[in-house]
Amino acid sequence: MRRLNGTLAAAITLASAASAVATEIPARPERLNFPPLNFNVPNxxxxxxxxxxxxxxxxxxxxxxxxxxxxxxxxxxxxxxxxxxxxxxxxxxxxxxxxxxxxxxxxxxxxxxxxxxxxxxxxxxxxxxxxxxxxxxxxxxxxxxxxxxxxxxxxxxxxxxxxxxxxxxxxxxxxxxxxxxxxxxxxxxxxxxxxxxxxxxxxxxxxxxxxxxxxxxxxxxxxxxxxxxxxxxxxxxxxxxxxxxxxxxxxWKASGPAVPQVPQPSESAKPGVYLVNKPDVNQGRVSIGHIGVKRPLADEFALSVANDILGGGGFTAWMMSRVRSDEGLAYSAYSRYSIGDVYPGVFRAFFQSKSSTCAQAAKLTTDLIAKIRTGTVTEKELVTSKNSFTETLPRTFESKLKTVGRFAQDELVGLSHDYWKNYRERVGAVTAADVAKAATAHIKPDQLIILVVGNIEEILKGHPDHPEARFEKLGPIVRLPLLDPMTLRPIEK
Amino acid sequence: MTRRYLGTALVLLLIAGTAGAQQVRVREEVLPNGLKLLMVERHDSPTVACGWVARVGSVNEAPGITGISHLFEHMMFKGTKTIGTSDFAKDAGILAQQDAIRAEMEKEYTLLREKARRGEISGNIYDPANMTPRLKDLKAEIEKLFAAEKEVIVKDELDQIYTREGGSSLNAFTTEDQTVYFITVPSNKLELWFWMESDRLANPVFREFYSERDVVREERRLRTESTPTGKFEEAFEAMFWESSPYSHPVVGWPSDVESISRSEAESYFATYYAPNNLTAAIVGDFDSGKALELAREYFGRIPTGKTAPPEMITDETPQLAEKRLLAEADTNPEVRVRFHAVPFNHAEMFAFELIADLLNKRTGRLYKALVEDQKVAAGEPSCDFRPMKYQGYLEADAEVKDGRRPEEVEASLVAELDKLAKEPVGEHELQKVKNQELANSFRRLQSNFYLMLQLLLYDSYDTWTFLNEGPKRVQAVTAADIQRVAQKYLTKENRNVATYLRKAGSAAEDPELAALPAEVKGMIKQQLAQIIQMTDRGKLEQAVTRMRQMSAKVPEEMKPAFDYLVKKAQGHLDSLPAAPEKGNAEQKTPPTGEKPKA
The missing domain is CATH 3.30.830.10 (Metalloenzyme, LuxS/M16 peptidase-like)
Structure with missing residues (x-):
């Protein structure tokens, strides 16, 4: 059954002050009809x-x-x-x-x-x-x-x-x-x-x-x-x-030229599994990632959608679904692909899990990272993700202060106002093939740096039920010393 | 139906001028089933912040089910008869089978608890090492059922639907007193919110119940167990509250969270999530007349609860004597002094708010006394007044400055609080904090989301009208009110003190020490540990003098290490009280608030 439109429904129910159920509630939310949203990006x-x-x-x-x-x-x-x-x-x-x-x-x-x-x-x-x-x-x-x-x-x-x-x-x-x-x-x-x-x-x-x-x-x-x-x-x-x-x-007159450009990074550490021991905690923190990219980036929105489906979208994303909902291995499991304005951002998938299941959750995560590049994103996932960008755009401009703050920040880093004008159109144009292509271009499983902080001896033991999940299999192991907080020099054993 | 419509739909906010507090026009409606709806129209942006609160939290939990409010909050995202499943009939069958096996497992756990009491097993009854053969079989069976359940589950469908329709910030939180669920939707999708929320209130299904406990355990590890002070903060609450159920953590005691059953969750839901125990609030771009019709249609379908939620009657017993907690953690030394105060919207609450303001910030009394004058505290000491539904407290915190002792910080904190009881606060100082309260009462109204949240919190504590009344009552507080409240509550008998010391071995190595050759470092550390334990000023003075006399004879390669030792000894000497009284020379705590390194 189709829903009466809002105005008519309101008129009918207003007429009957006792207000019994005016219309039948549809069986599923997909059957609701919504009026169009009136929203234009502020000028x-x-x-x-x-x-x-x-x-x-x-x-x-x-x-x-x-x-x-x-x-x-x-x-x-x-x-x-x-x-x-x-x-x-x-x-x-x-x-x-x-x-x-x-x-x-x-x-x-x-x-x-x-x-x-x-x-x-x-x-x-x-x-x-x-x-x-x-x-x-x-x-x-x-x-x-x-x-x-x-x-x-x-x-x-x-x-x-x-x-x-x-x-x-x-x-x-x-x-x-x-x-x-x-x-x-x-x-x-x-x-x-x-x-x-x-x-x-x-x-x-x-x-x-x-x-x-x-x-x-x-x-x-x-x-x-x-x-x-x-x-x-x-x-x-x-x-x-x-x-x-x-x-x-x-x-107040300007006193000379503006500050110089921000220097760019030169070299990351080699891919591998890096371990920092903090023996007195029962939960390990794991980050898996590599250096990212900066604007302008032609496939920025395809990449953002890829990350959103992988782990950025919270409960609608693969990581939360597999690592948290399915397996109960973590309270939070996310990925972020920050796209820099003046220097490259970082791609990072991360979670926290009890010592014995860090390796299992890391294995699930690296599998998902590999999967996002193979073009297996469903149409439903694609639509959900794209809408999460386009339909929430009004919140970026939710108040006058937020709006002027957004535009000022953009100008500070040299982002064109067209970015927001074309935002919904550019996200809307992203296809499943674009997602796979952007993921393949910018997410690199062979470059992954895996960082683990926690009780390393316990974490390396893994879980008896999951002998296949071992950090040794995810890359060469490098133990990092804790740095002295005041000197940042390695603390000797 | 109660109808309490303030103002017209067009005039949303009346600014009463900067001299007085803001009056927010809130439209309040109560549905026949008891659900209260609060609405504020603000048409700046095409979004609506939506939420509802159940007037239940950990304070309503009895021993055995502590943590159920929070576990339950997670369950409310697992779907309904329609959402979250591809085949509800099959799903319900699997859930019933899971419950049956879980009941069998509970019998085994009962036996294990007995064994643990007799000392026949060690460690936690849920340790894999303690698993009986019967439990292993049952676990294998229930895991098969979890797998079967997965086949009919539509994963996180509630999130999927909201996200697809442009909902954002979907989330919930549980406190001691309330459980709040919220989201922001585009203004054309308000009906979706009514559909989804009324569906999960009318037809919830608590699927993935037993596996969600693993997630909650990770949440507890994240927030409490794997943070430096989390465990001790939990212990401090348990010490501070004696009879009040505020003593147990919101996340629950681990033993209880492990054993809560789905049927306990169902009866909890029937009692506390009935519409007569709920308030909903929407703030943003919508028409309140239309929203009310949607509320009647959708929320109206939720049946009223069969029994009224039981009143929480357990009072906090008056504290008889000062209580203290001494914790050693990976943290900078710190002192927290806490007093029992008054609950939310109590007549004396407003004086407490101003007391906190008088103490806070760089122009506040704690900074001036502890940082500028006495130089005993690091950072910016702070004071927090936290009124809850049934009780409240006032807490003043300060980090111990390097080289000073926690006792000094505690004495200074207490002295500042005593001063509030001894002398009335001056006119200019009182006006300053009232000005701040007034400006903050405007600042709190800037975001739709935060306004929605305040309406829900205030209404679940007592009444949403606090939003408009609270700021006025703060302005009416007098210097005499503040002095009277300080005299009444900030007493020694009512005091609780938590002292945090840095755990041995977790401190940063002094860079000067780090620079010394490895072979002498160990020796120097040992010497230092001995010096640091010396509390007799006279003896230490003699020792330092002797060391200085020896200085010339020290070999060249040992000179830096020796000089370092002399410097530290002198530093320790300087930090000792100038003239210790007889019989009071022994200090239990080392001067830096740091345990000597072993």
């Missing part, structure tokens, strides 16, 4: 203005709540750290905000912002940073003034720098406490190579050697309007807000 060009100093700014009014957000996204980050000064990017990000600004000393700045109930944060990450203000719209003028002080004239107070260094060392001590942290660090080292900027991590010696002058110099490189893209949304009149921004940030 990025219409949200974009150029401030007087040339800084691109995505701006949108949102009058629902009396709040304003101003985000300054900036290029530059950890990859710019001079050798021996590892940790400088993070420290600059922290003390940028905590160290006072303009006429206000560190404590005075904190007090004023907290009394205004304003959030003003700064952080510097791998290749980009953010200085962000969120506060009640009534306080926007004072907020912008404080934001400008923080951006241009941070004081980098010595006491707060000392505190940030202490906290960094304190956090450093935790580096081997959680198997998850060990796994993340070692996987990056294997995939990008230990010499890549991503893996040049802070040590006690490098942090001890960082001075206030280092922060001032690093800030100078980043805090340059040539590096900025803005995202602004909230409770304001658009024209008035643009005028305010032009009078403040827009009046």
């Amino acid at each position: 990025a060009a219409a949200m974009r203005v150029k401030l007087a100093n040339g800084v691109p700014c995505y701006i949108a009014e949102d009058r629902m709540l009396p709040l304003v957000t101003v985000q300054v996204l900036l290029r530059g980050g950890q990859y710019l750290e001079p050798a021996g000064k590892e940790g400088l990017a993070e420290l600059t990000g922290t003390v940028w905000r905590t160290g006072g600004a303009g006429k206000l000393e560190a404590k005075a700045l904190d007090e004023e912002l907290d009394f205004l109930a304003a959030s003003l944060t700064a952080s510097v990450r791998g290749v980009s940073g953010t200085v962000s203000l969120n506060l009640l719209s009534k306080d926007i003028d004072r907020g912008l003034s404080l934001l400008m002080d923080v951006l241009r004239e941070p004081r980098f107070d010595e006491v707060r720098l000392a505190k940030a260094k202490e906290d960094m060392l304190s956090e450093m001590k935790r580096r081997n406490d959680e198997t998850e942290a060990i796994e993340g660090r070692e996987l990056d080292r294997l995939i990008y190579g230990t010499g890549y900027w991503l893996n040049r991590l802070a040590t006690k010696a490098s942090v001890d050697g960082i001075t206030r002058d280092d922060l001032i110099a690093f800030h100078k490189r980043l805090a340059n309007p040539a590096n900025f893209v803005l995202a602004v949304a909230g409770d304001f009149d658009r024209a008035a807000m643009i005028a305010k921004l032009n009078a403040t940030l827009g009046a």
